[in-house]
Amino acid sequence: MPLSSALFLPLVLFVSVVTFEFSLADPEVSSAQPDNNVRGNSGYITSRNYPENYPNDEDYEVTVTLDQAGPQTVELTLDDFDVERCTLCDCDNVLINGDGSNRLCGVKNGQKISVDVAGDTFTVTLHTDDDVEKRGFNISYNVEQGESVC
Ligand SMILES: *[C@@H]1O[C@H](CO)[C@@H](O)[C@H](O)[C@H]1NC(C)=O
Ligand SMILES: [Ca+2]
Numbered sequence: 001m002p003l004s005s006a007l008f009l010p011l012v013l014f015v016s017v018v019t020f021e022f023s024l025a026d027p028e029v030s031s032a033q034p035d036n037n038v039r040g041n042s043g044y045i046t047s048r049n050y051p052e053n054y055p056n057d058e059d060y061e062v063t064v065t066l067d068q069a070g071p072q073t074v075e076l077t078l079d080d081f082d083v084e085r086c087t088l089c090d091c092d093n094v095l096i097n098g099d100g101s102n103r104l105c106g107v108k109n110g111q112k113i114s115v116d117v118a119g120d121t122f123t124v125t126l127h128t129d130d131d132v133e134k135r136g137f138n139i140s141y142n143v144e145q146g147e148s149v150c
């Protein structure tokens, strides 16, 4: 029937254009990827895409869940750490437990940081601005001391 095919053809064109746009958009949704979560009393915390460069314009939060609640001390070692450096770490920066008094940036291989953890989780957040992507980090951690409660 001429009328129904006249309606059908534009519909097919419309659907294929929409499908094409979705497949084009797909690889660009990096900020929609889930954040990385880590479990256990020791392990590694890495930035997105490590050892490839991290992306611009995001807050990437890794939540580490330990085997028990605290209070306890966790030792972090910055085994590999390369984050864009600006004065006061205002460009890209890493916060442990959201603690703005201890912003990390620059190249800091081998540095150790002790973190007091009250509960059973802590977070490592990488904030990035709109340019200069670096490799990011591979941080090892282990629970150093737990307070045994009798
Ligand atoms: C982080 O470093 C450890 C120790 O060198 C290594 O085994 C691990 O594969 C690294 N993680 C990534 C994602 O490269
Ligand atoms: Ca920048």
Ligand SMILES: [Ca+2]
Binding pocket: 056, 084, 091, 092, 128, 129, 130, 131, 132, 133
């Ligand atoms: Ca940057």
